[in-house]
Amino acid sequence: MNRMEGGCLCGDVRYLCTTEPVVVALCHCTHCQRQSGSAFSVNVGVPKGSLQLVSGSTQVYPDIGHSGQPVYRHFCGRCGSPIFSDVVSRPGLDWLKAGTLDDSTGIHPTLSLWCDSAQDWFSPPEGMTMFAQGPTPL
Numbered sequence: 655m656n657r658m659e660g661g662c663l664c665g666d667v668r669y670l671c672t673t674e675p676v677v678v679a680l681c682h683c684t685h686c687q688r689q690s691g692s693a694f695s696v697n698v699g700v701p702k703g704s705l706q707l708v709s710g711s712t713q714v715y716p717d718i719g720h721s722g723q724p725v726y727r728h729f730c731g732r733c734g735s736p737i738f739s740d741v742v743s744r745p746g747l748d749w750l751k752a753g754t755l756d757d758s759t760g761i762h763p764t765l766s767l768w769c770d771s772a773q774d775w776f777s778p779p780e781g782m783t784m785f786a787q788g789p790t791p792l
C-alpha cells in the first residue's frame with residue numbers, strides 16, 4: 655500500500671499519497687464522532703507533506719482536540735466529507751480519513767484512541783491496542 659488515492663463524496667476534492675501509512679488508528683473522541691456522524695473515525699497517519707491534493711481544495715475547521723491542542727479538520731466545502739486532519743499534538747503526520755480512500759484493502763487499524771468515549775457496543779478486533787485517552791507518543 656504505497657500508493658493511496660481517494661477523494662470526497664462529490665468528487666471535487668481528490669488526493670494522492672505515495673508513502674506507506676505510519677499507523678492506522680480508530681479515534682473514538684466525541685469530536686470525531688460528531689464530525690463523522692459515526693461511531694469513530696478511521697485515521698490513516700501519513701508523513702506530513704506526503705499527501706497531495708490533485709483536484710479541488712479543502713476548507714478547514716479549526717477545532718481544539720481533547721488534548722487541548724488545535725486540530726485542523728480539512729473537509730470538502732461542497733459535500734462536507736472529512737478528508738484529513740492536521741493534529742498539532744502529533745507533529746509530523748497528517749491523518750487521512752480512511753473512508754475517503756478509493757481502495758482501503760490492507761488498511762488495518764491497530765490502535766483505538768479515546769476509548770473512554772467509545773460507543774458501548776464497540777468491541778475491539780483481536781490484538782488492538784486500546785488507549786482510554788490519547789496515546790503517549792506513537
Ligand SMILES: [Zn+2]
Nearest residue numbers: 662664730733
Ligand atoms: Zn465533495
Ligand SMILES: [Zn+2]
Nearest residue numbers: 681682683686
Ligand atoms: Zn478524534
